[in-house]
Amino acid sequence: MQGLKDRLKELLTDGTVARVVGWKKGDMPYNPEPAVFTSVDEMDDFVYDGFCGANLSKMMIEATKLEGKTAVCLKPCDTYSFNQLIREHRVNRDNAYIVAVGCRGKLDIEKIKKDAKGITEISGTELDGADEITVKTIYGDKTVNYSDVLLNRCHVCKGKDHMISDEVWGESKDTADQERFAEIEKIEAMSPEERFEFFKKELSKCIRCNACRNVCPACSCRKCIFDNTKFDAQQKANVVSFEERMFHIIRAFHVAGRCTDCGECSRVCPEGIPLHLFNRKFIKDIDKFYGEFQAGKDPEAQCPLTDFTFEDIEPGERG
Amino acid sequence: MYKIAIKDINTLFSKIAGEQELILPVKKAGQYNFGVYEEGADTEGILTNKTVKSAKDAFFPQFETLYNVKKTITPADELENGEEASGTKIRTKLEVQMEELKDKDFVVFGMRGCDVKAVDVLDKVFLSDPVDNYYKARRDHSIIVALACHEPEESCFCTVFGIDPSDPKADVATWVVGEDLYWKPMTEKGTKLTESVKDILSDADEGAIEEEKANIKAIMDKLPNTKLSLEGWGQGKTDEKFNSEVWGKIYNPCLGCGTCTFVCPTCQCYDIKDYTTKDGIQRYRCWDSCMYSDFTLMAGGQNRTSQLQRFRQRFMHKLVYFPDRYDGMFSCVGCGRCVDKCPQSLNIIKVIKAFEKAEKGGAV
């Protein structure tokens, strides 16, 4: 990480960039926060380790409007989001300097906390760290395999190539050891009643905090329809189950074809709702009906849902 | 002092739930949240795990109907003798249907020291003049069974606010000791509840909980955030803190999502809205968040216009405005839920630490 930090400081000092969007060391061993660094001094708190799961591409919407270039650290999956934002004219590519950082999977603190309370120290989470991490807690120490406590999205990682970069830093390690659509197939195999029950149970936990929407790089509308004060819906009223389901279904439709499967929605949900299931179902169906398509892979590519060809399937076919 | 074997705890819950509504942490789709007890509910792990949301819903639900207004329209030619259609050809009648206030006792089990203290905070707001009837009815009918924290977590910092998690103050206090749950009535309401479940409790010796209390205190002492200093916060600090440059340096990653406010046991802001039903309106109240762009939005467009202002509001309210208004009482109880759940890893502890660092001349 020191190498990355030094390189970013260099970019600031030699004037290549005016600021850096990265992660700042947290006050606990696992809670670094996304941050904007404007000076070499501030960069002392920069960190890049296993807990830097946050996708920083959305922060570039505002950052690339500012004077001068902004450097941003993007993991392989984050580069898909960035490309998609270019495609949607939401970021200014010319004002961005992309430091594509290597990745060996990011850690899910909820999984670690499942049997480790009172954490005081976690070591071995650096990019070049060992296969085992040590978790010190006031109730005793534990070691866990890095690969056992990854975010779910890392098990179905799209690959460790960066889709866009100005320079690349660090070695990646393969983490994909699960079939990307296996979870979807399981749900497709359920009866409609079972499926409805499954989603009803999951969504009944929703507290309508909007974290999933606000973190989503595809949700970049300046004002979300659900924040419109002039529209007669019970949009803040989470326990009205109709509203709660509508919110998620409308959101899933709205990001269909644009969702890169970055996994941020599921990562941030305080209630652990597997929101990616909605979006991944759309991805699977788009693949099936229009041929394989990955949003954010190529910033020039036309999304099948906003394009028309005579080969398009007819309405009524089901996935 | 009484006790019951933890393996038999569902018998206790069934018994309580048989006589009145019982609200307690339940595990559902992998998460612990307070909910109404139903036969067969998954209660595994509820004695040691923190809930995502607090117990606030039991007193001040995230959504509640205040009243319905029903509109009936009668054409003039259908009016009864003696009734007059005022000028027009129809008569419109509005009928207000009040929502019924809570009128039966209910039990909330499993609130921790912080959660119980949070109710004191809410009481200040809702029970001072003008009294909130909906809230008051729930408070009058609630019986709180608190639970001492057997395994406090690193995000817990309730002791900073003078709360003792080993000795929660409620109608009944309970402790996990070995394989048993110890049960001690503390108020008249608590004694009454105890009477109703006494046949499934056995007598126990007070001494057993002393060790547990000492353990909890020792754990709290070792946790990383329990030494936080609140110096510089509290009454009379509005100008100094409000105008600080620190806010500008720390607010940036905030998504304005509102997670922190919705998991918080003391956040008390709400919105009142009308929803058009097929024959009138439903006037409802739901939690609001100062992190939202439409929070306290007024017709002229004034409210807080930037996320910096919104972010500052949340922490100023907890640490300065509330103490200013209510004799120094902070409106954070150190439950750590916002610490665990903020998607961007921002939180009240980081805010306090950032100010401390800046005041000592460090770069934030």
Ligand code: SF4
């Ligand atoms: S999905 Fe892949 S690139 Fe993204 S954080 Fe996980 S392992 Fe890294």
Ligand code: SF4
């Ligand atoms: S993040 Fe989770 S709890 Fe919050 S609105 Fe989204 S689904 Fe609901």
Ligand code: SF4
């Ligand atoms: S919907 Fe979820 S997975 Fe898809 S782009 Fe948004 S945050 Fe990422």
Ligand code: SF4
């Ligand atoms: S502080 Fe965190 S939880 Fe609260 S609104 Fe901001 S991003 Fe959301």
Ligand code: SF4
């Ligand atoms: S501000 Fe955070 S720590 Fe304090 S009471 Fe609210 S949720 Fe708990």
